Amino acid sequence: MGASHLILAIETSCDETAAAVVSDDYRVLSSVVASQASLHAQWGGVVPEVASREHVTAITATVAAALSEAAVLPGSVKAIAVTAGPGLPGCLAVGVATAKALALAWHRPLVAVNHLEGHLFSAELDGADVTYPAVFLLVSGGHCMLVHAPQRGTYEVLGATRDDSVGEAYDKVARELGLGYPGGPILDRLAGTGTDTYALPRPMLGAGYDFSFSGLKTAVRRTIERGDVDVPDLAASFAAACMDVLLGKLKRAVEDLSPHSAVVVGGVAASPILRERLRTELGHRTQIRLPDLRYATDNAAMIGAAGWWRFEQSGPSPEGFGVRAHLPLG
Amino acid sequence: MWTLHLESLEDTHALAADLARVARRGDLMLLNGGIGSGKTAFVQGFAAALGVREHVTSPSFVVHTMYESGRLPMSHFDLYRLEDPSSIAQLGIEEYVDDGVTLIEWAERSGGFAPPHVTISLDLGAGDDERIATIAATGTWCERLDWLGEAS
Ligand SMILES: Nc1ncnc2c1ncn2[C@@H]1O[C@H](COP(=O)(O)OP(=O)(O)OP(=O)(O)O)[C@@H](O)[C@H]1O
Numbered sequence: 001m002g003a004s005h006l007i008l009a010i011e012t013s014c015d016e017t018a019a020a021v022v023s024d025d026y027r028v029l030s031s032v033v034a035s036q037a038s039l040h041a042q043w044g045g046v047v048p049e050v051a052s053r054e055h056v057t058a059i060t061a062t063v064a065a066a067l068s069e070a071a072v073l074p075g076s077v078k079a080i081a082v083t084a085g086p087g088l089p090g091c092l093a094v095g096v097a098t099a100k101a102l103a104l105a106w107h108r109p110l111v112a113v114n115h116l117e118g119h120l121f122s123a124e125l126d127g128a129d130v131t132y133p134a135v136f137l138l139v140s141g142g143h144c145m146l147v148h149a150p151q152r153g154t155y156e157v158l159g160a161t162r163d164d165s166v167g168e169a170y171d172k173v174a175r176e177l178g179l180g181y182p183g184g185p186i187l188d189r190l191a192g193t194g195t196d197t198y199a200l201p202r203p204m205l206g207a208g209y210d211f212s213f214s215g216l217k218t219a220v221r222r223t224i225e226r227g228d229v230d231v232p233d234l235a236a237s238f239a240a241a242c243m244d245v246l247l248g249k250l251k252r253a254v255e256d257l258s259p260h261s262a263v264v265v266g267g268v269a270a271s272p273i274l275r276e277r278l279r280t281e282l283g284h285r286t287q288i289r290l291p292d293l294r295y296a297t298d299n300a301a302m303i304g305a306a307g308w309w310r311f312e313q314s315g316p317s318p319e320g321f322g323v324r325a326h327l328p329l330g
Numbered sequence: 331m332w333t334l335h336l337e338s339l340e341d342t343h344a345l346a347a348d349l350a351r352v353a354r355r356g357d358l359m360l361l362n363g364g365i366g367s368g369k370t371a372f373v374q375g376f377a378a379a380l381g382v383r384e385h386v387t388s389p390s391f392v393v394h395t396m397y398e399s400g401r402l403p404m405s406h407f408d409l410y411r412l413e414d415p416s417s418i419a420q421l422g423i424e425e426y427v428d429d430g431v432t433l434i435e436w437a438e439r440s441g442g443f444a445p446p447h448v449t450i451s452l453d454l455g456a457g458d459d460e461r462i463a464t465i466a467a468t469g470t471w472c473e474r475l476d477w478l479g480e481a482s
């Protein structure tokens with residue numbers, strides 16, 4: 001592989017400052033993520049103002065670490081990719097400004113990347129391949145959507161959440177159950193020890209491709225307020241309701257569109273319950289693809305892969321591009 | 331102070347639409363009430379009546395979302411994740427208020443906002459779709475909500 005086929009990618013859309021070096025065959029030479037999680041745990045959550053200032057503090061060291069871990073000099077980087085949206089505007093601006101400055105200083109082309117498209121490429125890193133047409137379920141703290149890709153790079157958003165994302169519903173229910181905040185992962189673990197005994201709704205399961213989790217969250221609150229709940233059983237019942245909806249919609253998309261593969265990306269792709277049920281319930285119908293756990297949550301390696309794809313398709317992004325908080329996919 | 335019984339989601343949307351009709355630049359609306367009481371549902375009805383084209387989703391994760399496509403710019407905050415009043419001060423909410431209409435879910439998490447504002451507190455009612463709304467107004471909101479006197 002020639003040293004000229006490397007891209008430097010930068011991602012700062014939320015609370016992770018990340019940089020990576022990725023080759024044009026989507027091999028990850030380095031992927032550095034400086035997480036602000038402990039800082040925000042102390043604040044109680046992501047504060048946009050604090051997060052953007054934290055990106056300013058961490059960005060140059062993160063980029064330098066990505067270059068040195070990959071053992072490459074700036075001279076052998078062919079292009080620079082950066083997340084331009086969607087995300088928190090002040091946070092995105094730090095990454096974009098840094099990428100523009102590096103592109104100017106190094107005389108390299110710059111590619112603006114959609115964060116959501118980055119997630120879709122997370123299952124194609126390090127030699128893994130997704131066969132198209134594909135259906136993607138993207139589920140993370142801030143996103144919940146079902147996407148059809150007839151071919152790589154072409155997207156049709158089938159549906160998205162009408163209210164809360166799954167991750168948000170998990171964190172809120174965990175707090176109502178007294179498991180702390182953010183307690184989504186604790187809730188998922190506890191669910192593994194309980195039994196699905198509470199009758200909870202499966203919102204919008206029969207209706208289209210959109211998701212809704214606010215009614216489910218409310219039903220859990222009502223159950224808790226009636227008193228005398230078995231916490232592991234209620235956790236298991238809640239998790240089962242969420243998975244039924246996520247898998248139900250993915251299954252419908254697979255039946256309707258007969259894709260070559262079904263791909264689950266985003267933080268929820270790390271859930272053991274989901275991984276298990278995916279294989280048993282959908283494995284016989286289509287190829288199941290999941291990202292490596294490292295690339296399920298926000299990272300810059302996935303931005304590098306999506307950046308290569310965009311660069312090869314349409315070259316550098318126009319000089320004057322800015323950040324777009326609500327950038328849609330496709 | 332007004333107390334209204336909302337029998338259904340449609341009632342909540344109708345109340346929100348009534349408030350959206352009298353909303354002005356610089357308005358601050360504080361939304362309180364526990365999980366699932368209908369704060370985001372209220373904002374969805376408010377935004378639709380304001381002419382916002384995007385579909386409003388819960389901002390609990392991102393804390394703040396701006397919508398520019400309606401009759402007035404609409405700022406939607408959610409303080410759910412912010413336990414500590416000093417982190418809320420970091421948001422600089424005041425800087426957005428003059429630009430349009432600002433709605434804040436979990437407003438009670440902050441140390442309090444300077445009036446004028448209108449506070450809408452939502453509680454779960456007996457039936458699944460019933461809610462009880464308590465509305466408290468300060469400043470010009472008192473006259474603007476006169477009609478609620480007859481309604482309730
Ligand atoms: N009369 C009603 N008014 C509002 N919501 C209702 C009503 N009846 C049923 N609902 C349902 O209750 C749920 C309210 O959830 P919503 O997310 O709006 O609450 P919230 O107060 O914003 O919660 P959170 O504290 O998590 O932000 C929705 O699923 C909504 O459809």
Ligand SMILES: [Mg+2]
Pocket residue numbers: 369370371388389435
């Ligand atoms: Mg809400």
